[in-house]
Amino acid sequence: MSRKLTAVVVLMGLVTFAFGLLFLAHASQTAYSFHWRLRSDNAVRTTARAEDFRISTSSRSHTDQFHLRYVFRVPGEDTDHSFSNDIWFIDQGDEVDVPRDVWDRSRERGEIDVEYLESDPAVNQPVEARRGWGTVAMFAVLGLIMVVPGALLLVGPLVGRRRRVRCAIATEPTGPFVE
Numbered sequence: 001m002s003r004k005l006t007a008v009v010v011l012m013g014l015v016t017f018a019f020g021l022l023f024l025a026h027a028s029q030t031a032y033s034f035h036w037r038l039r040s041d042n043a044v045r046t047t048a049r050a051e052d053f054r055i056s057t058s059s060r061s062h063t064d065q066f067h068l069r070y071v072f073r074v075p076g077e078d079t080d081h082s083f084s085n086d087i088w089f090i091d092q093g094d095e096v097d098v099p100r101d102v103w104d105r106s107r108e109r110g111e112i113d114v115e116y117l118e119s120d121p122a123v124n125q126p127v128e129a130r131r132g133w134g135t136v137a138m139f140a141v142l143g144l145i146m147v148v149p150g151a152l153l154l155v156g157p158l159v160g161r162r163r164r165v166r167c168a169i170a171t172e173p174t175g176p177f178v179e
Contacts, residue, residue, distance in 0.1 A: 006157045013153025020146030027139035033123045043115040045127060048072035048082075050106040054095065066103035067095040070112050074121050081121045098129040 037043075048070035056065050071080045083096040098106070106112040116124035 009153055009157050013150045013156075015150070016146050017150030017154060020143045020148075020150055023139045023143030023146060025143075027136045027143060030139070031133075031136045037117055037123060038115055038125065042117055042119065044118045045113060045115050046072050046074075047111045048114045050110055050112040052095070053103065053107050064100070066098055066100050068098060068103060068106055068112070069094055070096070070106075070114060070126070072114055072116070072124075074116070074118075077121075079121075081116065081124060083124060083126075084122060096126060096129060098126055102126065102128045 049072065050068050050070050052067075052069040054067045056067065057063070058065055069082060071082050073080060082094050084094060098112075102112070113127040114124050115127050
């Protein structure tokens with residue numbers, strides 16, 4: 001393999017490996033924040049003001065999905081907090097999907113029960129509509145799918161080069177008959 005091609009393969013491996021690590025990091029952060037920290041005793045429950053109710057229809061399953069936004073305040077603070085669905089630096093919106101009965105009840109009452117971390121109110125979610133493991137699993141699988149080939153692309157050319165060097169050294173003539 002030429003040096004240019006080796007450099008391109010190693011660069012592709014590095015980029016693939018790096019994106020895979022980002023996906024794995026996001027899956028780990030989501031699992032840690034929303035599935036472990038909020039499940040522990042650190043979660044505080046409060047009532048949030050529910051607003052902006054919306055229904056959309058899934059193009060795949062042709063089923064209705066129920067969305068809403070909510071806002072709450074932590075006692076002693078003047079800052080409003082809401083659901084945040086950011087993936088890295090990309091804002092995915094502040095709507096949350098909830099089951100129909102929660103959506104109906106929240107629309108009727110104008111409020112929804114949420115849980116948040118006392119130490120970090122940005123980590124919050126509705127009590128009856130907790131985040132599922134689907135997103136975590138998807139990012140973990142995508143991360144692994146990218147990390148493994150990326151690592152092989154990084155290591156492959158280096159191992160092949162080392163093997164060629166060893167073969168070249170082993171085939172050099174040595175001994176008393178070499179001039």
